[in-house]
Amino acid sequence: QVQLVESGGGLVQAGGSLRLSCAASGRTFSIYTMGWFRQAPGKEREFVAVISWSGGNTYYADSLRGRFTISRDNAKNTAYLQMNSLKHEDTAVYYCAAGGRGTSPNLYDYWGQGTQVTVSS
Numbered sequence: 102q103v104q105l106v107e108s109g110g111g112l113v114q115a116g117g118s119l120r121l122s123c124a125a126s127g128r129t130f131s132i133y134t135m136g137w138f139r140q141a142p143g144k145e146r147e148f149v150a151v152i153s154w155s156g157g158n159t160y161y162a163d164s165l166r167g168r169f170t171i172s173r174d175n176a177k178n179t180a181y182l183q184m185n186s187l188k189h190e191d192t193a194v195y196y197c198a199a200g201g202r203g204t205s206p207n208l209y210d211y212w213g214q215g216t217q218v219t220v221s222s
Contacts, residue, residue, distance in 0.1 A: 102127050102128060102211070103125055103126070103127045103128055103129065103131070103132060103199050103200060103210075103211040104125070104126045104127050104211075105123055105124070105125055105197045105198070105199060105211055105212060105213035106123070106124045106126075106213055106214070107121060107122065107123050107195065107196065107197050107213040107214065107215060107216040108121070108122050108123075108124070108216060109121040109122050109216060110195060110216030110217045110218045111217070111218070111219070112219050112221060113187055113218070113219070113220055113221070114187075114220070114221055114222050115187060115188060115189055115220055115221065115222045116186060116187065117187050117220075118183070118184060118185045118186075118187065119184045119187060119218060120181060120182070120183050120184070121137070121181065121182040121184070121195055121197075121216060121218075122179055122180070122181055123135065123137075123179060123180040123181070123182075123197030123213060124177075124178065124179050125178040125179065125180070125199060126178065129178045131200070132154070132199045132200065133153070133154045133202065134151060134152070134153055134154065134199070134201065134202040134203075135151070135152055135173060135180045135197065135198065135199050136148070136149070136150065136151040136152070136171075136197075136198045136199075136201075136202075136204075136209065137149040137150045137151075137171060137180075137182045137195060137196070137197060137198070138195070138196045138198055138206050139191075139193035139194065139195045139196065139218075140193055140194050140196065140215075141190075141192060141193040141194075144193075146196070146206045147162070148162050148204040148205070148206070149161070149162055149165060149169065149171075149182070149195070150162070150165065150169055150170075150171035150182065151171070151202070151203070151204065152171045152172065152173050152180065154175070156172060156173050156175075159171050160204070162204075168184065168185050168186045168187075169182060169183065169184050169185070170182070170183040170185075171183075180197060182195070184218070187218075187220045188220060189220050189221070189222070190220075191218065191220050192218060192219050192220050193218060194215040194216065194217050194218075195215060195216050195217075195218050196212055196213055196215045197212070197213040198211065198212050198213075199211045
């Protein structure tokens with residue numbers, strides 16, 4: 102099994118930046134793909150970004166491509182999400198996911214507890 106813990110969320114003004122971290126523990130050797138998803142109040146969980154084990158392949162939601170950057174450091178068993186030029190509509194709980202692949206949250210077996218990102222102004 103895999104345990105995921107997100108951190109780095111908080112309050113930020115529109116146009117600002119924030120970096121989220123996802124620390125993995127347990128059977129991390131079985132993690133081939135890691136992804137980020139988010140869920141706003143009253144909305145379904147939606148895809149943000151995904152990264153392959155090597156970090157060589159990344160994919161982003163169309164609306165986020167160019168503003169968000171996903172990366173990972175396997176030596177630290179950690180994935181990151183760099184968020185730039187944040188907008189109010191980016192406000193959501195951000196979740197780290199592992200144990201699957203693709204853009205659908207239904208394809209992932211492991212999830213963190215989530216970290217709140219609130220963009221003001």
